[in-house]
Amino acid sequence: MRFNIVKNTVLLFVLGMISCGNFSKKKADGFVTEDQTTNTQIPKPKTQNPKPNTQNSQIIVGANQTVAYLPLLKGKRIGIVANQTSVIFKKNLKPKTQNPNYTHLVDSLIALNVNVKTVFAPEHGFRGTADAGEHIKDGIDTKTGVPIVSLYGDNKKPKPEQLKNIDVMIFDIQDVGARFYTYISSLHYVMEACAEGNIPVLILDRPNPNGHYIDGPILEMANKSFVGMHPIPVVHGMTIGEYATMINGEKWLKNGIQCELKVIPIKNYTHQMPYSLPIKPSPNLPNDKSINLYTSLCFFEGTNVSVGRGTNTQFQVFGSPFLDKTNFTYTFTPKPNEGAKSPLYQDKICYGTNLTTAKNLNSLNLGWLISAYKNTKNKADFFNSFFIKLAGTKKLQQQIEAGLSEAEIKTTWKQGLESFKETRNNYLIYK
Structure with a gap:
């Protein structure tokens, strides 16, 4: 699909009204469609998303399907939850390929005379350059003049006054499929605030690069935090659109309220289809390898082991000054860089393992974590309090400290994983 912002504006709206003729009607305060997902009764994949021809398929993300959603925005005041990944591609994506030709969704909608009132930015900010956990200030986007509201720090949930001029909220963020990746926590709070304010939410769906497997311990709600809000495994195998319908259907929002929700699904996509992210989703996930390893290596963020922040191989290496040099011969020295202004062990030599050429994972790897624990100088200093939040349970730390093997630990996950599936x-x- 070619996307020509100026020449095709009128055509897109006309085609959109025709192709979306199955919409029953629009409410003054939002939209209602025949496939309304408020009650989360989602059709089976064969009716929602036709089986793709994987030989010649081109992945068409939700944002690219302007014909499907522009009519829903006509005459509305729009809020957008977006970051640097929220783009419309000028050419559709083939599996395992990247496409540098794109226009940001906000820029595109403004060019199409859509009334964009506010951009809401998650962790790392609207342009995606802030460190993990760094406070993001509200401001104005210098390119468009649109106000930006941060959804990180003390304002994780949009306030009623920040939503008073919004009729429809768009959520378009590239996720990586891990429970502790905070974009799905932002999704929860946005849906909750919009449900309370009777504002419909429109999800422009994108592929999950780790959507080909499900693994990890189920979060126990006693350990709920911004890096884990729901009783799901570490790797959930769902897209943002699918996950939003689960939040709604399982009534995980405050007091069991539900959000008026519509998902623009990806075309020609299955969960088993490889997907190379065209834009890095955050500063410390620079490539496909780091995204694949992230789900396993992020456990180290709850220990005294570095995952390579402050290097150019973030989440592709791990190490610390305290690991046994004879068993961990690879070394790196963290320095300040994009996404790591003050990295752990700055200017100190770390001994560890280089995983840049490791095979891609189809399940969580606990072997690296267990090996690091066994080979650290002072085991009492290995774990910190953040580990339980990342794991979602106290059991994993206790199991590692007790000397259980990876296989023994994973056996204890089976019942929870089957129930989640x-x-x-x-x-x-999607299939």
Whole structure:
């Protein structure tokens, strides 16, 4: 699909009205469609998203399907939850390929005379350059003049006054499929605030690069935090759109309220289809390898082991000054860089392992974590309090300290994973 902002504006709106003729009607305060997902009764994948021809398929992300959603925005005041990944591609994506030709969604909608009132930015900011956990200030986007509201720090949930001029909220963020990657926590709070304010939410869906497997311990709600808000495994195998329908259907929002929700699904996509992210989703996930390893290596963020922040191989190496030099011969020295202004062990030699050429994972790897624990100088200093939040349970730390093997630990996850898979099946849009 070619996207020509100026020449095709009128055509897009006309085609949109025709192709979206199955919409029953629009409410003054939002939209209602025949496939309304407020009650999260999602059609099976074969009706929601036709089986792709994987030989010649081109992945078409939700944002690119302007014909499907522009009519929903006509005459509305729009809020957008977006970052640097929220783009419309000038050419569709083939599996395992990247496409540098794109226009930001906000820029495109403004060019199409859509009334964009506010951009809401998650962790790392609207342009995606802030460190993990760094406070992001509200401001004005210098390119468009649109106000930016940060959804990180003390303002994780949009306030009523920040939503008073919004009729429809768009959520378009590239996720990586890990429970502790905070974009799905931002999704929760946006849906909750919009449900309370009777504002419909429109999800422009994107592929999950780690959507080909499900693994990890189920979060226990006693350990709920911004890096884990729901009783799901570490790797959930769902897209943002699917996950939003699960949040709604399982009534995880405050007091069990539900959000008026519509998902623009990805075309020609399955969960088993490899997907190379055209834009890095955050400063410390610079490439496909780091994204694949992230789900396993992020556990180290709850220990005294570095995951390579402050190097050019973030989440592709791990190490610390305290690991046994004879068993961990690879070395690196963290320095300040983009996404790591003050990295752990700055200017100190770390001994560890280089995983840049490791095979891609189809399950969580606990072997690296267990090996690092066994080979650290002072085991009492290895774990910190953040580890339990990342793991979602106290059991994993206790199991590692007790000397259980990876296989023994994973056996204890089986029942929870089977139960989650049954629940997940109710919300799948893609095979």
